[in-house]
Amino acid sequence: MLTPDSQRPIRIICTVLLVLPLLAVQAQTVDHVLSQVLFCQPNTSVPGLLKMFDNDQMFSYNFSKRTTSAWLPDFDQWSDQAFPNAANISAYLSLCDNLREALTEVLKEIMPEARGGTQTMVFTAQPLRIGMPNTLICFISDVYPPALTVIWRKNSELLSKESTSPGYFALYDGSFQAFSYLNVTPNYNDVYSCNVQVAGDSRTIVEYWVPDYPVPSDVLENALCGLGCALGIVFLFLGFMFLCLSKKLQQTDYTD
Template identity: 60%
Template sequence: MPRLWPSRDRLRTLVLVLPLMATLGLCDDDHYLSEVLFCQPSNPSLGLLKMFDGDQMFGYNFDNNSISPWMNDFDNWRDQAFPNPSNISFLADLCNRFRQDLTEALIDITPEARGGTLVSVFTAHPLQMGKQNTLICEIDDVYPPALTITWRKNGKNLTTTSLPSNKYLVMNDLSFQAFSYLNVTPYQGDGFSCEVQVAGDNRTIIAFWVPQYPVPSDLMENVLCGLAFVLGIIFLLAGFVFFYLAKRLHNTD
């Protein structure tokens, strides 16, 4: 993760792994259940996520004090996601005070952590021209977790959104991952882009996607087999030529 030297009030994000850490033995493998709290000056200013290994189960919305399951199947356990809601405001205040104190203590001493954000775009379903599909913008190595995402079609703005805190995933290295989705009906000649801006970074990271007719796998297999056959004949003929020249040279001597 790239690091930059901070100026005053530049400790943008503080991530706390809360002491919920539990190890579960399932199928002879270790699995980890954890709660991750982050606080920062950027929007979202607070985030609280419950993670199982690398997957999010629940997110806490500080705007209305609600709990959002990552999947509908988790809704039955919504009330058990954060069993001590009275502690959440205390932990949020603690995180902000700790971040401010660290900012004052570490100015010009400790570099600021910053992700080397990577963006890619792909379809949710196999491409069919003129058929509805979904473009997925995958955003990796995000730090801090504060993004503005713009979708464009042929250079024209379609949507611009800022992700709420419960739309991020926490990776093992405490960087974040995020996804954005766009429903499209692609046609030949269209061009889409996902443009990502990270808070506190002057760069805009852009990933492009252009619909192209996929080459059928059986056609590709036939083409490769044909090329291999042709190359085999060429090398065989070349071998005969070199053998003839070498024998003629030997007879001359």
């Protein structure tokens, strides 16, 4: 007969045997979140509707054109299934506007406005080659609210201005990321800048980009190749001359 003291190790072993499979199953489980994010802003006519998988955007809905676009071309075949009911989308937008107005009125002078610490970064889509077409990408992070004005400048001259960035990403913390693109042909001494203004904020965030450590262009590669060949021919000619002179000196010594 088993006493309570003798049964205790058996209970512990049984408990461990039951818990280990659960831990193994839990370790193999990866949680993913498929979410639909709707945002609407005051003083702007561009609301947004996104379908996200974790922090990656899959689809976005254009309210003015009433069209759905996929972030990746591979998802185009499912675009018509992302937001199938246009009537519900209009209802969502009305709900968003009503909820925003109601919460604004209730929380006025109670909760401070969330602005975030917007940060920007500019980089090229392709390795930099002087004189070759490329695309500058202005990455804007920690945006809240996501109503933006992005201005591109080259050597202080205005190039383009867009009231909203073409791609928003909704993150778990309620903030957004955005991207703005500019097609360029960079040359030395060019200075580009991405100027970002967030709605409700009087500041302008400026991020500069200048060509730095480029991959040699085709012209430079050809020039270096030609210079190397020319130097090779010169050194070959000099070597041949020294060889002839040395032979002549040897013949003179034998004659003497």
